[in-house]
Amino acid sequence: MNSINFxxxxxxxxxxxxxxxxxVSLPSAVYSCGYLKxxxxxxxxxxxxxxxxxxxxxxxxxxxxxxxxVFLVAWEIxxxxxxxxxxxxxxxxxxxxxxxxxxxxxxxxxxxxxAAFLIMYKYAHSFxxxxxxxxxxxxxxxxxxxxxxxLLIGFGTKAGIVPLxxxxxxxxxxxxxxxxxxxxxxxIKTAIYGIIRFVIFILGVNSSxxxxxxxxxxxxxxxxxxxxxxxxxxxxxxxxxxxxENIGIILLGVxxxxxxxxxGLPYLAVFxxxxxxxxxxxxxxxxxxxxxxxGSVYKATGTRDMEKLGGLIxxxxxxxxxFLLGAMAISALPPLNGFVSEWLxxxxxxxxxxxxxxxxxxxxxISAGLLALTxxxxxxxxxxxxxxxxxxxxxxxxxxxxxxxxxxxxxxMFFLSGLAVIFGLAAVPIMKLLAKVAxxxxxxxxxxxxxxLNNFVLSPQAAKGVYLSPPGIxxxxxxxxxxxxxxxxxxxxxxxxxxxxxxxxxxxxxxxNEYTATxxxxxxxxxxxxxxxxxxxxxxxxxxxxxxxxFSYETHTTPVFRKFVYYPLLALVLKxxxxxxxxxxxxxxxxxxxxxxxxxxxxxxxxKF
Amino acid sequence: xxxxxxxxxxxVLFILISPLxxxxxxxxxxxxxxxxxxxxxxxxxxxxxxxxxxxxxxxxASWIFxxxxxxxxxxxxxxxxxxxxxxxxxxGRSMGDFLSLVFIFSLGRFFLALAALDAGSSFGGMGSSRxxxxxxxxxxxxxxxIFSVSLQFGSTDISAFxxxxxxSAACVFSAVALLFVVIAETSRVPVDNQETHxxxxxxxxxxxxxxSGRSLALIELSSYIKQMIWFFILAQIIFPISLPVFTxxxxxxxxxxxxxxxxxxxxxxxxxxxxSVAKMRLFRVADFLGFAFVLGVIAVxxxxxxx
Numbered sequence: 001m002n003s004i005n006f007x008x009x010x011x012x013x014x015x016x017x018x019x020x021x022x023x024v025s026l027p028s029a030v031y032s033c034g035y036l037k038x039x040x041x042x043x044x045x046x047x048x049x050x051x052x053x054x055x056x057x058x059x060x061x062x063x064x065x066x067x068x069x070v071f072l073v074a075w076e077i078x079x080x081x082x083x084x085x086x087x088x089x090x091x092x093x094x095x096x097x098x099x100x101x102x103x104x105x106x107x108x109x110x111x112x113x114x115a116a117f118l119i120m121y122k123y124a125h126s127f128x129x130x131x132x133x134x135x136x137x138x139x140x141x142x143x144x145x146x147x148x149x150x151l152l153i154g155f156g157t158k159a160g161i162v163p164l165x166x167x168x169x170x171x172x173x174x175x176x177x178x179x180x181x182x183x184x185x186x187x188i189k190t191a192i193y194g195i196i197r198f199v200i201f202i203l204g205v206n207s208s209x210x211x212x213x214x215x216x217x218x219x220x221x222x223x224x225x226x227x228x229x230x231x232x233x234x235x236x237x238x239x240x241x242x243x244x245e246n247i248g249i250i251l252l253g254v255x256x257x258x259x260x261x262x263x264g265l266p267y268l269a270v271f272x273x274x275x276x277x278x279x280x281x282x283x284x285x286x287x288x289x290x291x292x293x294x295g296s297v298y299k300a301t302g303t304r305d306m307e308k309l310g311g312l313i314x315x316x317x318x319x320x321x322x323f324l325l326g327a328m329a330i331s332a333l334p335p336l337n338g339f340v341s342e343w344l345x346x347x348x349x350x351x352x353x354x355x356x357x358x359x360x361x362x363x364x365x366i367s368a369g370l371l372a373l374t375x376x377x378x379x380x381x382x383x384x385x386x387x388x389x390x391x392x393x394x395x396x397x398x399x400x401x402x403x404x405x406x407x408x409x410x411x412x413m414f415f416l417s418g419l420a421v422i423f424g425l426a427a428v429p430i431m432k433l434l435a436k437v438a439x440x441x442x443x444x445x446x447x448x449x450x451x452x453l454n455n456f457v458l459s460p461q462a463a464k465g466v467y468l469s470p471p472g473i474x475x476x477x478x479x480x481x482x483x484x485x486x487x488x489x490x491x492x493x494x495x496x497x498x499x500x501x502x503x504x505x506x507x508x509x510x511x512x513n514e515y516t517a518t519x520x521x522x523x524x525x526x527x528x529x530x531x532x533x534x535x536x537x538x539x540x541x542x543x544x545x546x547x548x549x550x551f552s553y554e555t556h557t558t559p560v561f562r563k564f565v566y567y568p569l570l571a572l573v574l575k576x577x578x579x580x581x582x583x584x585x586x587x588x589x590x591x592x593x594x595x596x597x598x599x600x601x602x603x604x605x606x607x608k609f
Numbered sequence: 610x611x612x613x614x615x616x617x618x619x620x621v622l623f624i625l626i627s628p629l630x631x632x633x634x635x636x637x638x639x640x641x642x643x644x645x646x647x648x649x650x651x652x653x654x655x656x657x658x659x660x661x662x663x664x665x666x667x668x669x670a671s672w673i674f675x676x677x678x679x680x681x682x683x684x685x686x687x688x689x690x691x692x693x694x695x696x697x698x699x700x701g702r703s704m705g706d707f708l709s710l711v712f713i714f715s716l717g718r719f720f721l722a723l724a725a726l727d728a729g730s731s732f733g734g735m736g737s738s739r740x741x742x743x744x745x746x747x748x749x750x751x752x753x754x755i756f757s758v759s760l761q762f763g764s765t766d767i768s769a770f771x772x773x774x775x776x777s778a779a780c781v782f783s784a785v786a787l788l789f790v791v792i793a794e795t796s797r798v799p800v801d802n803q804e805t806h807x808x809x810x811x812x813x814x815x816x817x818x819x820x821s822g823r824s825l826a827l828i829e830l831s832s833y834i835k836q837m838i839w840f841f842i843l844a845q846i847i848f849p850i851s852l853p854v855f856t857x858x859x860x861x862x863x864x865x866x867x868x869x870x871x872x873x874x875x876x877x878x879x880x881x882x883x884x885s886v887a888k889m890r891l892f893r894v895a896d897f898l899g900f901a902f903v904l905g906v907i908a909v910x911x912x913x914x915x916x
Contacts, residue, residue: 311669313671313672314671324673328716331715331719333712333716333719334705334709334713334716339712342712343708343709343712346708346752347708347765350756350765353760354760354763358913361760361909361913362906362909362913364756365753365756365757365760365906365909366753366906368752368753369749369750369752369753369756369902370749371752372748372749372752373746373748373749373752375715375748376715376741376744376745376746376748377745379715379718379719379741379745380741380742380744380745382719383719383722383723383726383737383741384738384741386723387722387723387726387734387737388726390671391671391673391723391726391727391729392727392728392729393669466706466764466765466766467703467704467705467706467766468704468705468709469703469704469705472703472704472705473687473704473705473709476683476686476687476690476704477680477683477684477716478683479683480682480683480686480687481679481682481683484683484827485679488678488679488823488824488827491660491823492661492662492663492822492823494664496663496664496666496675496822497663498665498666498667499665499666499667499668500668501667501668501669501728501729501819502667502730502732502818502819503730509729509730511729513729513731514729514731514734515726515733515734515735515738516734519731519734519735519738520737520738521738522738523738523739523742523891524742526892527742527746527892527895
């Protein structure tokens with residue numbers, strides 16, 4: 001066996017992910033100063049800092065080692081430390097339960113990774129990335145396919161793609177908010193790193209259906225993630241479901257890159273990967289931001305239930321502003337960063353369609369349509385989230401007593417808000433940098449390719465290219481906004497009168513008359529009822545036959561994946577465990593026989609090698 | 610400098626003409642129903658009245674409510690810059706394409722939906738929820754239309770399909786799918802009804818219920834502009850004509866006339882649809898837009914086959 005080297009690798013891909021990790025970890029760490037104070041005892045705060053440092057270090061290691069063995073060790077450290085962070089609030093039953101689901105799922109993923117790495121080792125006789133990369137060229141097709149699936153399942157579990165997302169909406173919200181922001185913003189991205197590093201860079205894509213598989217899986221993740229997010233009223237869990245959705249959008253870029261690589265379209269492959277990587281860093285920024293804002297809301301009100309909030313824009317104006325920017329970015333509104341990367345991803349579909357033929361064209365078209373649906377639903381979800389949490393009147397005393405959070409927390413949020421704006425406006429230079437990263441990952445020389453949003457031409461038919469200028473859009477919006485304001489003032493200088501909201505002649509409108517998150521999402525619940533399988537529980541408490549004292553109404557949606565996939569699977573495991581228990585009757589003679597048999601079988605097996 | 614002046618002139622002309630379309634639709638509808646109806650200039654009278662009136666703002670409302678009219682108006686004007694206007698090619702062509710037009714529209718919608726929730730009345734919430742529901746379902750069909758159009762003309766640039774082209778089956782299917790989307794986007798029957806304030810059915814009107822005075826005028830004007838942009842794009846796909854070389858005032862006038870008369874045809878079609886069908890139940894809209902999606906798929910298939 002070769003000795004294991006601990007060399008670090010700093011190629012453009014690693015550097016890019018290092019940048020993503022650090023740019024979100026920094027504000028989250030600053031934020032945690034204010035967040036932890038008053039929430040936990042000083043011993044626990046010290047523990048939180050220690051775990052945070054270990055967590056960041058483990059992620060840094062994951063993306064910078066150049067050896068599969070060390071990679072796995074770092075990967076495990078990352079998973080374990082994040083497990084401890086998930087159960088950090090261990091006094092809550094739910095945290096412990098979430099941690100349990102998380103640790104089980106993450107180890108299933110690791111098992112698949114281990115299997116894939118061992119198969120690779122069999123061909124390379126080395127754990128070194130580059131040795132494996134060379135060995136993969138001689139690997140038989142069939143084996144490559146198996147390795148690809150193992151890697152996809154292994155990394156997909158960590159990334160939270162559907163149907164392996166099951167742990168994500170439990171684990172991410174249970175951790176303290178600055179950790180949620182790092183987990184959702186960054187940790188799940190290490191899985192994308194894994195896919196790019198091991199599938200595209202090391203294994204090499206040679207069948208076009210790999211790309212198609214990734215795109216299909218990504219689309220399912222997008223839709224399922226956003227539909228569940230719409231139904232969610234716990235703000236942190238809502239954000240966690242959006243992570244499932246956004247991982248899907250990132251994987252769309254990665255999947256398209258794989259598809260175009262195998263079809264021999266290097267320019268398009270690089271372009272798609274740029275779109276994916278751009279969305280990756282954007283998602284890290286705005287999801288980190290949104291989780292920090294959600295943490296501020298939680299800290300200020302003590303609840304994560306949207307139905308109990310409301311009117312916070314007046315109590316916490318700065319948090320509200322940051323959340324609004326984050327919500328606009330994730331809803332892909334110009335000129336913020338989410339807009340640019342979603343535009344690029346859609347453009348990758350459109351441009352790809354010129355080069356591929358027949359059925360694949362239709363596939364790309366329908367996929368683009370579904371991505372657009374995801375975008376629309378995400379915007380609806382964030383109208384709900386912002387509108388219910390921050391606007392109108394407080395729905396409970398939790399929200400009435402809220403106070404703006406401390407300066408260190410605001411610093412973290414404003415830093416990420418600023419980044420969301422910068423990454424929207426400075427799209428062209430960022431694309432050029434990302435081209436280098438994408439080129440290095442795919443082994444394509446990007447020196448001769450030009451990536452610009454200014455008049456880029458790809459299709460043969462087009463006489464002219466396509467333009468996009470986020471600063472131009474921003475400038476136009478500002479100019480027209482100011483002009484309309486000037487016109488508004490010029491027509492009439494009278495100040496608006498403040499009066500009660502119109503209530504059809506009823507003048508005692510209160511918070512109970514406001515629209516709720518459940519009501520807001522009702523049309524979606526009905527339209528997607530074939531998937532959500534909603535049901536309701538109603539109960540009348542009667543004083544007598546004629547008089548109903550109170551009436552309770554609950555509505556739920558069926559967790560399809562848990563009910564139809566995981567529970568049966570769990571039942572099967574328990575059943576087989578019960579069966580296996582017969583092997584342990586407690587007789588020492590039988591145990592001795594087992595040991596003897598094991599030794600015998602091992603000897604037989606060793607002979608084989 | 611003269612270019613900027615021409616652009617400014619065009620934008621102003623665009624804003625000034627846009628309310629006329631709604632007036633025309635109402636007039637056509639009334640005449641087809643054998644009524645005399647209000648003047649085609651009624652939208653202008655309404656706007657003038659609103660601009661001179663005082664304004665009432667709910668005491669629950671925050672700055673979002675006050676800022677929204679400007680955001681909506683600015684985003685509609687920014688979108689208007691992306692399409693080819695009367696004389697020049699699209700003045701803001703280097704700013705974005707068909708896709709960014711959709712994204713800019715959603716910026717306005719996002720704020721309008723938030724403002725609707727801001728006042729804390731359940732009407733606003735209802736409108737906001739329904740608007741986001743319909744617009745998100747319209748999105749995939751719209752995306753497929755853009756996809757098939759870009760397959761035919763080689764680019765998502767709006768000026769690309771403004772070039773003269775033969776009418777193909779793909780064009781027709783795209784146009785019909787787009788017509789469905791436009792009906793949903795401009796709150797027309799059978800998706801929404803602009804003329805009613807019945808709480809069970811209103812969508813767009815429910816969202817802007819709390820607005821009054823100048824703010825309402827700005828929002829109304831924005832929806833007129835949005836409607837004109839959509840009608841223009843629709844007209845451009847069905848009746849493509851070449852952009853003229855601007856040589857003299859006569860040609861420019863002829864072109865403006867041609868530009869508007871194509872839009873008038875779309876106006877007539879929309880008016881016909883409005884009087885011949887009844888408004889749908891909200892959840893039927895999902896089927897309606899699903900049908901638009903299927904038409905979009907057919908358009909992509911046609912574009913793929915080159916017919």
